[in-house]
Amino acid sequence: MSDSKTIAALEIGTGKMQVFIGEIIDGKTLNFIGSGQATTEGVKKADIIDVRRAAAQAQAAIVMAERSTGASIKSVCLGISGTHIKGFRNIGSASVSGADAVVREEDVERAKDDARSKILTEGKSYIHRICCGYYVDDVFTSSPLGKTGSRIDAEYWMLYGDSDKIADAIHVVQSFGLEVEYLVFSALASAIAVTNAEQKNNGVLVVDIGCGTSDYVLYKYGRPMQAGVIPIGGDHITNDLSYGIRLSRANSERIKRHCGKATITEDERSEKFWSFGDKQIGDKKISMDAINKVIRARLEELFLLLRDELTDFIGNDSIKEVVLTGGSSNLSGICELASAVLGFPCSQGKFDSSVRPNLRHQEFATALGLLEYAREQESNKQSSASIFDTFAKIFKR
Amino acid sequence: MNPQSQQSQKLKIRIVGVGNAGVEMLKKICAHGPIDATIVAVDTDLSALSKSGVKHALALGGEITDNMGCGGDPTLAKEAALANLASLRAVVNNADMIVILTALGGGTGSVVAPILSKLAFEGGVKCIANFCILPLQLEGAERVSLADKAFKYLHKRSNIAISMPNDIIMSRTGKSLKEAYDEANECVANAVLAILNMISGRGIINTDFPTLRKIFAAHGANSFFASGQGFGENAAEEAVEKLKKCPLLSDNIPSAKNLLINIVCGENMEMNKTRALLELAKQCFNANGRVGYGIEINPDFDSKIEITAIGTEEAPSQLSSEPAIQPEAAPVRRETEQIMSNENSLPQAQNISESIPQDEIQLKPPHKRISTKIPEDNPVPVKNPDEAAVFEPLKPPQPAPRPVTEEEEPQRKRRGFFGFGRKKSEQTQEQPVATQSEFKFVEKSQQRGFFEDTPPNIRNGEDLDVPTFMRRNIKINL
Numbered sequence: 001m002s003d004s005k006t007i008a009a010l011e012i013g014t015g016k017m018q019v020f021i022g023e024i025i026d027g028k029t030l031n032f033i034g035s036g037q038a039t040t041e042g043v044k045k046a047d048i049i050d051v052r053r054a055a056a057q058a059q060a061a062i063v064m065a066e067r068s069t070g071a072s073i074k075s076v077c078l079g080i081s082g083t084h085i086k087g088f089r090n091i092g093s094a095s096v097s098g099a100d101a102v103v104r105e106e107d108v109e110r111a112k113d114d115a116r117s118k119i120l121t122e123g124k125s126y127i128h129r130i131c132c133g134y135y136v137d138d139v140f141t142s143s144p145l146g147k148t149g150s151r152i153d154a155e156y157w158m159l160y161g162d163s164d165k166i167a168d169a170i171h172v173v174q175s176f177g178l179e180v181e182y183l184v185f186s187a188l189a190s191a192i193a194v195t196n197a198e199q200k201n202n203g204v205l206v207v208d209i210g211c212g213t214s215d216y217v218l219y220k221y222g223r224p225m226q227a228g229v230i231p232i233g234g235d236h237i238t239n240d241l242s243y244g245i246r247l248s249r250a251n252s253e254r255i256k257r258h259c260g261k262a263t264i265t266e267d268e269r270s271e272k273f274w275s276f277g278d279k280q281i282g283d284k285k286i287s288m289d290a291i292n293k294v295i296r297a298r299l300e301e302l303f304l305l306l307r308d309e310l311t312d313f314i315g316n317d318s319i320k321e322v323v324l325t326g327g328s329s330n331l332s333g334i335c336e337l338a339s340a341v342l343g344f345p346c347s348q349g350k351f352d353s354s355v356r357p358n359l360r361h362q363e364f365a366t367a368l369g370l371l372e373y374a375r376e377q378e379s380n381k382q383s384s385a386s387i388f389d390t391f392a393k394i395f396k397r
Numbered sequence: 398m399n400p401q402s403q404q405s406q407k408l409k410i411r412i413v414g415v416g417n418a419g420v421e422m423l424k425k426i427c428a429h430g431p432i433d434a435t436i437v438a439v440d441t442d443l444s445a446l447s448k449s450g451v452k453h454a455l456a457l458g459g460e461i462t463d464n465m466g467c468g469g470d471p472t473l474a475k476e477a478a479l480a481n482l483a484s485l486r487a488v489v490n491n492a493d494m495i496v497i498l499t500a501l502g503g504g505t506g507s508v509v510a511p512i513l514s515k516l517a518f519e520g521g522v523k524c525i526a527n528f529c530i531l532p533l534q535l536e537g538a539e540r541v542s543l544a545d546k547a548f549k550y551l552h553k554r555s556n557i558a559i560s561m562p563n564d565i566i567m568s569r570t571g572k573s574l575k576e577a578y579d580e581a582n583e584c585v586a587n588a589v590l591a592i593l594n595m596i597s598g599r600g601i602i603n604t605d606f607p608t609l610r611k612i613f614a615a616h617g618a619n620s621f622f623a624s625g626q627g628f629g630e631n632a633a634e635e636a637v638e639k640l641k642k643c644p645l646l647s648d649n650i651p652s653a654k655n656l657l658i659n660i661v662c663g664e665n666m667e668m669n670k671t672r673a674l675l676e677l678a679k680q681c682f683n684a685n686g687r688v689g690y691g692i693e694i695n696p697d698f699d700s701k702i703e704i705t706a707i708g709t710e711e712a713p714s715q716l717s718s719e720p721a722i723q724p725e726a727a728p729v730r731r732e733t734e735q736i737m738s739n740e741n742s743l744p745q746a747q748n749i750s751e752s753i754p755q756d757e758i759q760l761k762p763p764h765k766r767i768s769t770k771i772p773e774d775n776p777v778p779v780k781n782p783d784e785a786a787v788f789e790p791l792k793p794p795q796p797a798p799r800p801v802t803e804e805e806e807p808q809r810k811r812r813g814f815f816g817f818g819r820k821k822s823e824q825t826q827e828q829p830v831a832t833q834s835e836f837k838f839v840e841k842s843q844q845r846g847f848f849e850d851t852p853p854n855i856r857n858g859e860d861l862d863v864p865t866f867m868r869r870n871i872k873i874n875l
Contacts (some may be wrong), residue, residue, distance in 0.1 A: 240864035
């Protein structure tokens with residue numbers, strides 16, 4: 001008999017609350033069955049500043065999603081982001097215990113435990129402790145078992161955030177009686193949705209440029225090597241524009257979406273258009289050049305900050321390409337700019353062919369990735385559970 | 398010990414005297430006996446510090462000034478301050494309230510006090526109070542203008558910023574020079590002690606630190622301070638009269654937005670008298686916002702009553718160091734502000750006013766007056782950009798009198814003088830003014846716009862919420 005589970009993916013974004021409901025069958029198949037969306041007001045720079053409002057809006061999105069499917073949700077896969085999220089590299093080591101100097105499972109576990117056991121300062125909690133790979137006598141390997149050497153090191157990327165902020169996000173879900181089953185850093189989820197195994201193996205930097213922040217994750221050898229948050233997002237571009245071209249926030253947002261370009265040609269530079277278009281009092285002509293200067297300055301800063309964060313991986317052929325996703329990656333010319341600043345070929349995220357065409361939007365990358373993440377975890381559970389079941393049956397006999 | 402004084406001991410209040418005069422003021426405060434605050438003296442002159450007898454002293458400069466003071470040279474003082482920036486930061490760090498005392502116009506005071514205010518502001522000190530003595534006009538335009546600029550800079554970064562023009566304090570006394578200076582210092586000392594007393598918890602009715610914070614929540618609001626004393630039978634009336642005539646108000650009783658009143662009286666003070674006194678004081682400042690008051694009993698006072706008022710002014714008006722604005726100026730500004738909404742709409746607005754003859758009479762003459770008045774009334778040649786920020790939207794949109802090209806450059810340099818670390822973003826603040834042609838919907842001090850209610854987003858010493866093009870000084874031509 002097939003085992004099916006309904007799970008909701010919730011992304012508490014700065015721009016919107018996005019809920020996708022999926023049905024996971026036998027941990028193998030993922031069926032998208034419904035969605036819900038609500039505007040967000042209690043969130044700025046991906047940090048929840050008003051828990052009550054955020055909770056109300058998240059609930060609205062979940063109720064909308066439930067109604068669209070008729071399914072009732074018990075657990076949630078929650079995507080988390082925010083300016084408070086930071087990461088550091090930690091290496092744990094263990095000496096190889098066997099007399100034959102062959103690395104065994106227990107040696108690896110000891111090295112892993114050593115790396116994972118690093119204690120954070122008060123008020124901080126881990127979100128993910130990601131194993132990036134191993135070193136056997138300082139030689140990198142992704143599968144150390146069976147290799148010979150005297151010492152094994154496990155390299156971890158420790159992603160952590162403020163305990164309070166994480167608790168706030170979980171509280172948003174719990175406040176209407178649901179449980180957070182998985183807590184996932186949103187860039188990891190986005191990367192799952194917009195890259196394939198080959199890209200992850202060759203080295204890909206996924207940057208999810210959202211409304212409030214830009215979250216990134218770097219994959220190499222199929223594993224996440226580094227992840228973090230650059231506290232700049234689409235809202236910053238809008239805010240800059242409202243200063244630069246002196247229009248209200250709503251108008252700046254409209255202009256960003258319709259006329260914003262990260263890179264422009266010489267001909268476009270002299271182009272002008274009306275700010276409101278109604279030619280009433282206050283309407284004025286704005287040059288494309290002015291808009292481009294503002295947007296470009298901000299995005300260049302974003303990519304430069306990103307480059308500074310990834311110094312370990314730049315210049316040594318680790319990264320083969322950059323994939324941009326998130327709502328702000330729809331800005332025209334952003335890939336060209338990213339490619340110019342970072343020095344890698346850059347493209348927008350591409351979704352798997354199994355994703356419905358109407359869901360193939362960069363804004364949905366995180367929510368789609370969350371569902372896929374949940375499926376992967378369920379699949380892991382199932383495989384371990386099935387082994388256990390077999391054993392249980394054997395013993396019963 | 399009652400619980401409140403325990404609480405106030407927990408409060409970390411630091412009183413910092415900056416420069417020679419600041420140290421003198423500290424001495425005056427110390428002379429009044431022990432207080433619940435840490436006293437820190439900061440100076441570039443080591444000998445003055447060692448003579449002061451203040452326990453915590455920070456000498457700036459070292460080799461830069463040879464420990465001999467900076468001789469009134471602000472550049473040297475800035476160099477000295479920047480060399481000891483970490484120590485200065487330590488002075489303001491982790492304090493709940495910081496009171497900075499200084500005399501502006503000299504080297505150390507004019508430079509270090511703004512820097513301290515900025516550090517405190519950035520360090521999140523809950524209440525920053527600045528008491529500054531401004532130089533005498535006869536000390537020369539250079540000192541006066543330096544003092545003005547310094548005050549305007551620190552004014553924006555403090556919750557309470559009170560300037561005491563030496564001219565006013567001294568003009569009223571026929572005393573010797575030393576006595577007059579002493580009196581000015583004493584005046585500051587009294588003001589500080591009055592505030593400390595209010596939150597010390599020694600009184601019958603106490604105003605506590607949160608009240609003080611609430612009343613002075615905003616940075617950069619114009620604040621005022623006044624005190625008065627009365628004796629004998631009509632002590633209350635006399636005290637209020639004296640309060641009104643307090644030299645520190647420059648004969649210009651402000652309309653208070655928020656007000657804190659402290660009364661010190663003898664043991665025999667009657668309740669109804671106290672109430673009447675508070676009412677009188679409230680009326681006197683026309684207070685309509687938050688009013689906090691404290692009453693303290695001093696057994697030595699007998700029939701003497703001392704009343705202290707400190708508050709923020711209703712509308713941003715000119716700083717007390719400058720000649721008071723003529724009362725009719727305010728409504729005129731409001732008129733011009735409406736017109737200001739769009740340059741193109743100015744002729745229209747005037748057309749409308751021409752069709753209504755009465756309006757024309759009211760509108761036009763003040764227009765002329767304002768456009769010519771500001772340069773005339775201000776003897777100081779260089780206007781501070783901060784002040785421009787306050788008044789900019791209120792001026793009529795006449796391109797000619799606005800000295801953009803000639804004065805903008807030197808202003809920027811001067812603005813950058815007190816700034817350090819984030820100089821670029823400070824400079825770029827000027828840009829919107831220089832290229833102003835549309836709606837003015839952002840205050841220069843709130844460059845973070847949409848993000849203003851969120852914590853700063855600091856990376857590599859820059860606040861990422863401030864537009865990049867402003868920080869990078871990129872000029873946007875519309």
